[in-house]
Amino acid sequence: EAGVAQSPRYKIIEKRQSVAFWCNPISGHATLYWYQQILGQGPKLLIQFQNNGVVDDSQLPKDRFSAERLKGVDSTLKIQPAKLEDSAVYLCASSATGEKLFFGSGTQLSVL
Amino acid sequence: GENVEQHPSTLSVQEGDSAVIKCTYSDSASNYFPWYKQELGKGPQLIIDIRSNVGEKKDQRIAVTLNKTAKHFSLHITETQPEDSAVYFCAASIGGTSYGKLTFGQGTILTVHP
Numbered sequence: 001e002a003g004v005a006q007s008p009r010y011k012i013i014e015k016r017q018s019v020a021f022w023c024n025p026i027s028g029h030a031t032l033y034w035y036q037q038i039l040g041q042g043p044k045l046l047i048q049f050q051n052n053g054v055v056d057d058s059q060l061p062k063d064r065f066s067a068e069r070l071k072g073v074d075s076t077l078k079i080q081p082a083k084l085e086d087s088a089v090y091l092c093a094s095s096a097t098g099e100k101l102f103f104g105s106g107t108q109l110s111v112l
Numbered sequence: 113g114e115n116v117e118q119h120p121s122t123l124s125v126q127e128g129d130s131a132v133i134k135c136t137y138s139d140s141a142s143n144y145f146p147w148y149k150q151e152l153g154k155g156p157q158l159i160i161d162i163r164s165n166v167g168e169k170k171d172q173r174i175a176v177t178l179n180k181t182a183k184h185f186s187l188h189i190t191e192t193q194p195e196d197s198a199v200y201f202c203a204a205s206i207g208g209t210s211y212g213k214l215t216f217g218q219g220t221i222l223t224v225h226p
Contacts, residue, residue, distance in 0.1 A: 004155070033213075042116075042201050042216025043156065056213060091155050099144065101214070103155030 002026065004104035006092050012110045018080035021107045025073070025094030031055075032069055033101065034077050035091040043091055049075065050098075079109075087111045114139040114206050118217025125192050126225050133220045135202035136184040144205040145178060145185050146214070149198045156201060160187070192224045 005024040013019050025032050030051050035043035046065065048055040051072035060067065064083070069075040079086055089106040115138040125131050137145075143164040148156035162169045162176045162185065169176050173192075178185040189196055199221050203214040 040219070042118075042203070042219055043214075044216070045206070045213055048213055093155075100146070100158055100161065103148075103157070105153065105155050 004092055004094050004102055006090075006104035006107055008107055009105070010108045010110075012112065013082055014112050015084055016081040018078065019082055019109060020076050020078045021090050021092075021109075023075045023077070023092030023104060025075070025092070026096075026102055029094035029096050029102075030072070031095040031098045032075050033093040033095075034067055034075070035093060035103075037089040037091055037106070039088070046077070082109075082111045084111050114142060114204055114215040116202060116204050116215050116217040118202050118220060120220060121218065122221045122223070124223045124225065127192060127194060129192055131187075131189045131192055131196070131222055131224075133187045133200055133202065133222075134184060135186070135204075135217050136182075137204040137215075138183065139204065139206070140183065142204040142206070145176070146203050147174075147176060147187050148201045148203065148216075150201065150219075151198045159200075189222075192222075194224050194226050197222055197224045 007022050032049045034046040037043040047057045047060045047067050049069040052069050067077045089108050091106045093101040093103045095101050118135045146161035149159045150156045160174050173190045175188040199219045201219050202217040206213040
């Protein structure tokens with residue numbers, strides 16, 4: 001069974017630029033999550049989708065972050081404009097039951 | 113909101129010894145407590161989980177215990193091996209409605225020396 005796929009693997013941008021991350025969940029998983037992991041910390045939930053609808057985006061900084069999940073499969077997370085404090089690993093996870101999460105390897109973002 | 117505290121931040125053991133990592137949580141409505149192992153450059157991988165209606169769960173060398181009254185839970189790894197070296201995260205569900213909405217602890221760097 002293929003795991004959660006994320007791209008790109010690494011991204012380096014300058015502050016105030018925009019960036020987008022892509023996630024392809026495990027086939028058949030209805031629930032998709034984006035987590036932000038700052039170096040030395042545990043992952044922090046940004047947004048949760050159920051199929052193509054947003055379940056919870058209360059911790060998403062909506063002035064600069066946006067996410068969508070078209071057709072209830074792939075998802076993209078965008079940051080515009082990026083700030084230095086956005087440097088982190090962005091993890092996508094999916095779940096069939098909303099219980100056990102399967103994480104991708106993440107996109108490591110460096111904002112200079 | 114939910115707050116999860118994890119200790120110790122680093123743990124060094126000799127191969128064959130046991131390792132214990134402890135977590136406390138603040139939200140009494142939390143009802144799902146998974147543990148994840150994260151290796152360098154990879155995403156977290158679920159290794160064991162426990163629900164609030166169970167006090168203990170074991171899977172080979174790994175066990176988790178939960179004390180709901182005290183709001184703390186622990187990971188126990190017996191007969192540690194060098195390949196157990198990684199960062200371990202505990203987590204607790206945010207409220208009681210969705211298991212996937214998790215608050216994570218700060219992580220424990222486990223090093224197993226051969």
